[in-house]
Amino acid sequence: MVFGSYVLIYFTILYTRRRLGIVTNEMMAVPKWRFAIIGFLEAIGVATGMAAAAMLPGPVIPILNQTFLVWQLLFALLILGKRFLLNQIAGCLLVAVGVVVAVSSGSGADTTLSGIGFLWPAVLVASAAFQAGASIIKEFVFNDAAKRLEGKSLDIFVVNSFGSGFQALFVFLLLPFLSNLKGIPFASLPSYLKDGAGCFFNTGAKISGCDGAPILPLLYIATNLAFNISLLHLVKISSAIVSSLAVMLSVPLSVYIMSKPLPYLPGGSSLSSNFTMGCIVLVLGLLLYNIPTTPTKQHTKTS
Known part of the structure; x- marks a missing residue:
């Protein structure tokens, strides 16, 4: 349902911008098979990520998800032909380490890692690879469109709309697999979706866990849309x-x-010194990545 909402909103905005002349015929002529690949990779990333997350302890998930950045560096090298300076590589690694330290502080992640087999961590790492591949292909689409459009930039809602549309399509095709992960028989899926819609709009019988609906779900969608649009920009x-x-x-x-006391959330919790240390490492990584440098000839293509 949420995927459908995003697709509807994105295409509505795209249609409006098309009518206003912001989106041109040339922009709409960008090969759609690229968006199909993006949607497929993102859908597979969602499916494998959900499968792995259901089998892994919570503290392990954000740690393994940091492989996303490593995959991005690799795919940017292979697909975009980019070359990275040493400070950029070191900065990315520092950022990943900082996130791991900050998120896993006080969670006991060091003890839970020892009891995990190889399969599900590998699946989660593969999930990050699919998502990273999709993000790099989006960058490729923008770069290629700039050449096709003779210097004009491709409107982000062309990418958002078609990418999300194909992602929703592939997620729909994967519904039997996804419902099985949640322990929902496929035959019961329509009833489950109906109950979910009732909870979303806060209609019908009262269901536990629907407090704040529909305002909170709508706020989440609006915030997530703004977040996704900002990231793609x-x-x-x-x-x-x-x-x-x-x-x-x-x-x-x-x-x-x-960690602060907020409405609809349990009381706030204290953060350990590791959290502060992780944030410091993260910021240092960002600064290191963005240190102004004079690239040598072999580094003329950097991100």
Whole structure:
């Protein structure tokens, strides 16, 4: 349902911008098979990520998800032909380490890691690879469109709309697999979706866990839309890796905010000194990545 909402909103905005002449015929002529690949990779990333998350302890998940940035560096090298300076590679690694330290502080992640087999961590790492591949292909689409459009930039809602549309399509095709992960028989899925819609709009019989609906779900969708649009714009004007670094900066900020007493959430909790240390390492990584340098000839293509 949420995927459908995003697709509807994105295409509505795209249609409006098309009518206003912001989106041109040339922009709409961008090969759609690329968006199909993006949607497929993102859908597979969602499916494998859900499968792994259901089998892994919570503290392990954000740690393994930091492989996303490593995959991005690799795919940017292979797909985009980019070359990275040493300070950029070191900065990315520092950011990932900072997030791990900040998020896993006080969670006992060091003890839970020892009891995990190889399969499900590998599945989660593969999930990060699918998502990273999709982000790099988005950057490729923007770069290629700039050549096709003779210097004009591709409107982000062309990418958002078609990418999300194909993602929703592939997620729909994966519904039997996803419902099985949640222990929901496929035959019961329509009833489950109906109950979910009732909870979303806060209609019908009262269901536990629907407090704050429909305002909170709508606020979540609006915030997530703004977040996704901002990230894609950042990919467009900079690179997929820079957008990932921005997201990583938001992780400890989110943890800090969630530690405070907020409506509809349990009472606040204290954060350990490791959290502060992780944030410091993260910021140092961002600074290191963005240190102005004079690239040598072999580094003329950097992010």
